[in-house]
Structure formats: C-alpha cells, structure tokens
Amino acid sequence: MHILLAASAFNSLTQRVHAELRDHGHSVAVELALPGSSLSDAVRRHRPDLVVAPMLKTAVPREVWSAHTCLIVHPGPVGDRGPSSLDRAVTEDADRWGVTVLQADEEMDAGDVWASVDCPLPPVGKSDAYRGEIADAALAAVLLAVERFASGTHVPRRQETGRARPYLRQEERRIDWAHDGTEEVLRALRAADSQPGVLDDLLGGRWFLHGGHREDGLRGRPGELLATRAGAVCRATADGAVWIPELRARRSPTGPAPVKLPAVLALGDALPPLPELPAPADAGPEERTWSEIGYREQGGAGFLSFSFPGGAMSTEQCRRLLAAYRAACSRPTSVLVLGGGRGFFSNGIHLGVIEAAADPAAESWANITAMDDLVEAVLTTTDRLVVAALGGNAAAGGAMLALAADEVWCRAGVVLNPHYRLMGLYGSEYWTYTLPRRVGAAAAERLTAEALPLSADAALRMGLIDRTVPCGPQEFTAETVRLAVRLAASPATQSAIAGKKARRDRDEAVRPLAAHREAELARMRETFFDPGAPYHALRRAFARKEAPDRTPPHLARSVPGRHTTPRAPRDGRDGRVTGPALQDRAPDPADC
Template sequence: MRILLFIHGFNALSQRLFVELEALGHEVSIEFDIHDDNTREAIKLFQPDLVLAPYLKRAIPRDIWENTRCLILHPGPLGDKGPSALDWAILKGESHWGATLLQAEEEMDGGPVWESRSFAMAERPKSSLYRSEISDIAVASVKDALKRIEAGEASPRRLSKQDEDVTGNLQPAIRHKDRVIDWKKDDSETILRKIRSADGVPGAQDGFFGRSLYLYDAHRVSDEALLILNAAPGAVIAKSGFALCRKTKDGALWIGHMRDPHGEHGFKLPAALVLEADLDKELSEVGGYPTICSHRIGDVTHLHFPFYNGAMSTSECEDLLAAYREAAQQDSKVIVLHGGPDFWSNGMHLNVIEASNDAANESWRNINAIDDLAEAIIRTESHLTVAVMHGNAGAGGVFLARACDQVWLRDGVILNPHYKDMGNLYGSEFWTYLLPRYAGEENANRIAEQRLPMGADEAAMLGLADKVLSNNRAFFASEVDEQVMQLCEANVWSNLIDKKIKQRREDEAIKPLSTYREEELTRMRGNFFGFDPSYHVARYNFVHNIAKSRTPITLARHRDKRYQSGAAHRSTHKGYGT
C-alpha cells in the first residue's frame, strides 16, 4: 500500500510508524504540515492509497479527506475529542487512558473509528507516555486497520452516545492558567501532575524570583531531611548537580529543567543554568535527583544514566566517565550501561552548547568528553560491556552504544545512526572504526548517508545491535538479567574476554584508535570552527524549534526526482549488502 505520513514534526511516534510500515513492505513517504497547497501537491505527486496523520496540530483540508482516505491518531479513548487529550488525562490523574484511530471528517476527532486501545497510565511525563504506551498502541492499531483495509473491510465504526464503551468526551484546549502552580495551596502530587502534563511542550508556567518560567523534568524527593525541612512553600532548598529542590506544603520536588521565554535564552535548559545569577551561593549540594547511579548484582555492575531527552553535556559526560572508571575497577565481570527509559543517548547537549558564551569551543569540549567515554569503553579489557537500550538513540549516542561489546535493544526502539541532518556534521565517537567493523564497509557508507530512522530488527541485521529482546518493558528487564547471567558463566566470559582482547590488539596494529579519533576530530573541528556555518545554523534552528519551510527530500520521497523517474528504491530495498 502507498502511505503518506502527514505530520507536524518527525517525532518518535512518527519515526516508529515510518519504520514499522516500511518493514511490512508498504511504500511510505512523508509530508510536513506546512501549507495546504504543499499537502495537495504531495497528494498529487505521491498518489497515496492512504494518508496517515499521527501528529497534527490542525485539521486536514476537506478536499483531501473527501478524495483520499485519511486516518488520524487521537491520543484519547473512544469518544474523546480536543487538542489536549493526554494533558488532561495526566492533570486529572486518570488511571487508564487510550488512543483511537479514526477517519478524518468535518468534525475534528469526530470521524468513524477504525481501532481503539487502552492502557494503564503510568506516573510519567506526557512526552514519555507518547514515546512508550501511546506509541505501542498506535502502531498496533495502525497495523490492524491496514489489515482490514487490505482485506476489503472498509467499514469503520460510527460512535453513538448509547455505546457503553464510549468513555471520552469533548475537552477544551488546555491553557497555561490550568497548570499554573500555587506552591502555597498545591500539594506535591498536584504540582507533579501539572508539570508532567506539560513536559515536552509547553512546560508548566511558574514564578521564580519574579520571573515567569516554564518547568519540566519534575521528580519526587525521598530525602527525609529535605522533606521535613522548615522552609516556606516554593523556597529553593537544595541542588543536585543542575537540578533544584523546591519545597512544597507537604514535602519537596526536584525540578530538573526550565525555560525562560523572556530571558537571554528562550529554550529549555538545566534549571540551575537558568537561575544561576539568582541562586544562593551557599545552597546545599545533595544527592537525590535521578541522574547517574550504579548498583551491583553478583558479577554484574549496572550503570544507569537517564539524562533528560538523552542529551549529554560536557560535565555529564565527565561524570559518567568517572562512574564508568569506578565500575571498571570492581572485580565484577560485566558492566551494563542502561541509559534512560526513553533515550539511551542522543549525543551532544545542543541546548547547553547554544547557551554557552562560545558555542564552537563548547561543542569541541562536548565531543571530546564523549570521545573520552567511548574510548574508555572500547579499551576496557577487564570486563565485558553491554549497552542495554530501553529507549531510542540518535547520532553519537548510537555509536557510543556500539563502543560496547554487546548492544541489546528492546523491540520497538528506534535508532538514528547519522549526523548529517545537523548541518552536515561529520561525527565522532569512533564511528569510522565501529561502523565498518560491525556493519561492513559498504553498509557503513550507506547507513551514514541514509539520514533515516532504523528499527531494532534492521539494526541487528546490520550489526549495529547484537540482540533484540521483548517489547514488553517488564519482560525486557527480566530478559536482560537472564542474558547477562549467561555472559557471566565462566567459560563463556573467559572466551569472550580473550576474543575481545585479541581483536582489539589486531585492530590497533592495523590502525591505532588514536588515529581514528584524530581523523574524526579534524573533520569536527572544521564543522565547529571552519568557514561553513551549517552546523551552527542547524543547531540554532533545532534548539529554537524553528519550523521547517519544506519537507526534506530524504523524507518527502515523492519530491525526489529519482523517485519520480522510478530510480529510487523503496521500502525494504535500501541497498544494504549481506
């Protein structure tokens, strides 16, 4: 089937649908919702059998849905309508929620229903629910609907007020004032829901030191000393790295990130950077904010680093390297690097770089700090190393994971193993060593040039991953534990260690690791300090969320002249070698 993905932005859900539909053999192209005339032109060029809209902010024009079947994903249960479905569900503390696939008609979210599924709500931010539960049931719903359409069962369900399973209703667009925090009146749970309901976009509005800020990345505080501290609600009472602890009327909360729309930098940043000039210099530094942590179970050291949105600043890379070196000093056998639940890593922290006084120099510091970590992992001879990807990874994060001896993916994870969309950035993290080694020279070049997301099965087929485990998050964790224990078996572990050391020494004799690093960083220095400003322009546009004026040709294949001439291979014909 020929499917046009019609989207506002190529987010995690859109990427997963793209990957899953292509894996099923469908012919998929993408058009951003920029202007109605662009959309009409895309329809004319691609002539899709179906338009699928998983992420839109406005209605599809009538003349399009009247002539081409258009399916809309709405993040709410049967009968739910309105642009703020998941926001309200979190704010109201719903125990269950859902997603509904319906056909576009005149009434927004009011068309006949193709599929609808529900899930138990977890206590996580809106953006996290979109990437996980919503994404899972959206993919399942789309697959089932396509099966029905292909089988000729083109009869979606018309809802009636009398239907007992219709639990949703029309809800208004949520407003900033619906989430404004009152630290004197709101308890910790209420504040947490307000921030989580707005995490991602637009953030929960609040006042800090007379400034109107937007808050993100909120977590409960468990430290008893902070919970019972006698301070006024709203007071900043401690910090943990760049996170700030703020007193509530019944406890305290960590606030990890903020945005000051009227400040020098109007984008999201670690909280202490936003308020650096206002904070008490004597503010206590304590632990508790969920960042780098490790624990050991028998012969296995687990290292977790749930960095917000997978971005790794210079200081975070340095801290993670210190934690890794400490793990490597233990007499365990395996080090497991977990990343976070939503992202393993997305490489450099572009927001922190953009906010620095010298973006080129901060970029240079950041890439060297990541390279230091990647090199330490590659050179480890005392332990087997495993990157366990619970969540997605992009750019340098993909190759940082591949620096490990084993890479295990949860089924459903999406990788973006390329740098070029960030202003033709060359990339480092020893990708010129790791990618040919695991994927082969021919595939390495194609992967680097594709600029397209990749699913878990494709990553394993190409050598970017070694195992694909369960999509079920609870089962995935138990599978990881089981697989790691197998690596710890004496004969298995010693054989793999010997093979690893032998391979590394052979590779070093052919071309030293330092040479790969020097060559990559020479190219990166040109990106950062050279005459071509493409990287700096692309980073600025990304950080400031500048809307695209056109859909990139790599996504809008219907606009690719090779496609129009029949020369561009589609879908499963990506041209990879075997």
C-alpha cells in the first residue's frame, strides 16, 4: 500500500513507523502538519491508500477523514483521551499503560478502535518510556491496524466509554519543594523531562527543569542547591534530594526561544559556590545516586555505560567519556561493552551547547575534535573486542561512534540515522572509513544522501550492525551482559582479537586513520567557520525548536518499501570481526 504519515514533527515514533512500514513492503511518505500548510492539499497530492498519524497535535480536517481512512496513534489505552495522556500516566505512577490506534472522527481520540496494545510503564522519564515501551506497543498496534485495513474485511469497534482529560498545565506540574518528597518530585520531573519541563523559581529566576534522578546520600534545606556533578545540580527535597541535569530559561516576549542546557552552564554566574561531587567509580543501576558515566565488570567483560540527555555529547562530555574509556582499557578484560542502557546511545555533538556558546564556530570545532578523539580511541583498541550495545536510538556522529566498535548490537526497536546532511554537515567521526567497510561504498553513499531513518532489522540485513536483541527496553542491559560474558569466555575470542589487530595494521597501510580524519575535518572546518553556511541556521532552528516552513522534500517524496536480502556471515576480510556471539540469536519476544 501507499501510506501517508501525517505528523506534527518527524519525531522518534514517526521515524520508527516510517522505517518499519517500509520494512513491511509499504510505500511511505510524510507530510508535516505545520502552520499555514494544508493537510487536505497534501492528501490530494499523495492520493494515499491510508493515512496514519503517529504523532499529531492538531485535528484532522473533516474533508480528509470523511474521504479517507485516517488512523490516529494515541499513547493511551482504549477510552483514555486528551493531549497529556502519557504525562498524566507518569505523574500518577501508573505501572501499565498502552497505545490505541483509532480512526479520526469528529471528536478527538473518540473514533473507532482499529487496534490496541498494552505495555508496562517503568519508573523512567516520559520521553524514555515513549521511545521504549510506548513505541514498541505503538508499532505492534500500527502494524496490526494496517494489516486489518489491508484485509478489507475488518470492522473496527466503537468506543463505548471514555474520558477526555485536559492538557496538563504548569499549575498541576508545580513542585512544592518545602513539602514534596523525592518520589513526588521525581514523578513531576519525569512527566515533563524532555518537554515541556517543570516551571520553577530558582536563584531569582524562572526556569524550566528537565529530567530528574534520585540522590539518597545528600540532605539539606528543602529547595536548596547542594552540589554539582558533570553539569547537573543537586537540589534538596523534603526527605532527600534529586539531581537535575538540564535547565531552560523562560522565554521573554521579544527574545528568541531559549536553549535547553546543562544546569551549571545555564545558571552561569548566578550559581553560588557548590562542591563538585564526582560519582562513585563503580556507579551502576543499583547505586542510589546519579552518574552519566559508569563502569563495572562481570566475567571477562567490562561495561562502560553512559547516558547523556537527548543523546547529545558536548565537548566536556566527550572528554569525560574518553577518560573513562581509557581507564576501562587498562582493566584485564577481553571484551569491552560501550553503552548497554535503555536510553539514547548517542546523537553526536551537542548542538544546544554550541548554539549557546559565545563563539559557536569555535565550540563546534572543539566538540567535533573531542568526538573524533573518542572514536579514534575505539578504532585503535586492538587488545580486546569492543561491542557497541544500543538499547536506544543513535544518529549522526553517535551512529558513527557505534560503528567504530568491532560488533554493534541493537535492541530490536532501535532506529538509526547514519547521516549528517540534514544539519548541513559533511560529517566526521571517521565515517568515511567505518561506514563503507561495513556496507560498501554504494550503500554508504545512499544512506548519507537519502538521510532517512533505518530500523535495526534493516540495518542487520544490510550488514550495518551485527545483531538485533529482541527484548523489551528494561531487559536489554541484562541481555547484553549475558551475551558479552559468554563472548569473553569463548575460546574463539582471543583469535578474533589477534585477527583484529592484523586487519587494523593492513587498513592503516592502505590509508591511515589520520588521513580520513584530516579530510573529514577539513570539510567540517570550512563549514563551521563560514558564517553563510546553512549549518548555522539549521543548528539554530534545531536547538531553539523552530518549526520548518514546509515538509522537507526528502520526507514528502514517496519511499518504496525495501526487501533487502540478508547477507551471509562474513569471514572478517573486509575489516569486520565475526565472533561466537553472532551465532546466538535470542528468541522472538512476546507481544507486550
């Protein structure tokens, strides 16, 4: 079928629906519901068999839903209605939730039900759950609804009951620091982590607080700032404390939209002297404190975890991760796993920090060189196998960081965007070496030119990654540990390490890594320091959440579904390592 995706933004869920519908053989196009645009005109141009709205904040016009079947993806169970469904579920501490695919009708969220799938709702941030459990349920529901529509025989069921709840306003989100305990504060912060944030008074200013993590060791007067760590601030609650990683200033009536920034950077000179408390060296999931980087070992494997808000990696974050990586490489392990958590793996350089810098060009340059230093360290590690474990999405330089590893393991729901073009950049992170060695020159050129999202399954079929792990987001860390420990214990691992070093030496003789870096950075430097380069306007629009004035042409065009033939396992002569882990595929997960 030809399916048109109508969306308010090409967000993570819309990208995943786009990628997986193509995997299932459908032709897919996207139209963004933007101010001044007409969805009716777009539908007439595309003449779709079906309209699907993965994330739509506006009503579908009557002339569209009365003439075409339009399926709305609502992040709530049957009967739940309203624009803040998931926000309220997190605020109210629900442990199960769901997704409903319903037909657009006169009343919002009240149309006939084509499919519904429930799922667990763990105590994580709203955006994390949205990209994880909610997205898994949404894809299952969308694929079922599309299959039912294609059959031509399915009759959707009417909603007999339901309740429409209003938008969750800042008055309801407000934190009472004098009386609210840590659990209440965390629920409020998690329900607004990415957007819209929790509006609050802090150090004489009005700020939106983004994200929150528990701290059990520090105490103070409720509402008081207690410490800093890696750009975050620790604030006392009525019975404990929380770490707040990011802040965003309230927008002035005349100024541009403020940028979301690490809390310490956002507060600047307004921040009083506070102790900088490093995280425990072995901080892990069991620790009752927060750290953006952690390391632990099990069996013969080391696990270097990291989690940066939004997947963005600033210059300082890159340097901290590089220091942690070098420390991990000093340990006596044969396998080192990068990532392994459920959130974003990485989306590359931190466009928000760059946008807020006094000299964005200079900060862009510092950030990309720090990112390159990290990737180079991974590429030149020859005394152990390095595994990139992606429990969440990766894009641009973050996707290339993953490709620097010997093996790339992705949770089955991950979406990859291995390209830079949409930000007006040529790209770096040694992509001209790592991407062609995995998929070939022609496929590398297509991926970077098309600039479309790729599902984990499609990436596996084309050889971009080595394994998909079909499990829920909460199970990914444990499954990664199991696979890595077994890989470290395999007799074949030592011979794989020896072969890896020989291949690196051969590749270096053909074209040194330094040559790739120099050529890439020459293009990047030219862009960064050219005030007229499109990158600057594109960066500004991204960091300040400015909507485009039209649907980007590469999304509006119809993209046919692909049925890529799976590749046979390689013998490693092209620079990729094949190891015993590739022989063990986990069973298909149960539907959530």
